[in-house]
Amino acid sequence: MTGLYPKINDHLFIKAASGDAADSETEYRSRITEWEDESFLIEIPMQEGTGRLKRLHIGDELSVYFMSEGGIKNYFYTHVLGFKEDVIRMVRIRKPAENEIMKMQRRSFLRVSAELELAAKTIGGSRFLVHTEDVGGGGASFWTDLNVPLELGDRLQCWLLVPYRNGSSDHASFEAEVVRMKELENGRSLAMLKFVNIQDGERQKIIRFCFERQFDFRNR
Template identity: 25%
Template structure:
């Protein structure tokens, strides 16, 4: 983790529905102290006031494209070169967990998807729905008349309908991994996220966990 690294902070209040997500940037790193800009709420887009003792899950993407995570808390509020910063505790390398793409939770769910060319136009823009989605990619239905080769780059908009009736829109650049041809239905194309912001990836991960909880509740009710 370097100075200038974009990070995501998550805090949980009383239950999973109260997860709050913030974005910030590392401005300095000294010993076990991490100095960051005051975080911005992903929900309101405004700078948030955070008090000492607040606990967070700290996440960032390393140069190896792997997500790293550890637990931290605010130990001070200071000014660094006249810039207000939060000081977070770094628990040590042995407390940092790796979250590799293949370990992302994948959820089967139909989402509204819009697909366009990324660069050279080789197919007309189209709308479709997803087969499944995770923090590392998604699978979508593609009409048989829409053709593009493997490894093509696509510009993809994803609509995430959160439980609170709030809709979040995520834009990614995705790489075509493979196409599964179907006889009587649209083909299924697997996509891997190639360019995605930390904030948008966190939205997708949070959505997947929320959907998993909803699906478990439905299953449990059916067994009662």
């Protein structure tokens, strides 16, 4: 057994893929009861607050995280392999490979290449619409041209269109600062933004997108 994996009795926080956007956003809590070579056995996941149990079926795809020391969230994707009847009914889920577990430390955020629609407004009130080059939990970059006069240190109010794997989409809003401009020969520039004022819930929308993009459901 390795320190990268959750241990018996560790809590897992689970979301199940669903065509229903609200259902796929519902978080359930479970606990690891047994280890097997290729799988974990877990309790039937329960929704916190309501105590409602999540009915799972073989093949259901799950987004899971567990906490490790220092408040680090460790994410992985898995799916339901089957069930085991003992004193209680347990769910058997696939054990991820070690390189499929992604740590999300508070200070460092995954960045992924992504062409997303970004609407922005300068302090002076001018508005523009651009497409990102990459996004992450700490910032984003986008292509711009001479029609969008930007300078280092400019503050922008931004709205980012964030699409999810289940077909739904959301807007993440934040205030960002231009921290770098990289000019190209064709008159275009790459503007790099750092988030300076973003609520945790808005940041989580972007992190979820990055996580889905990075760890696309494995071809099985």
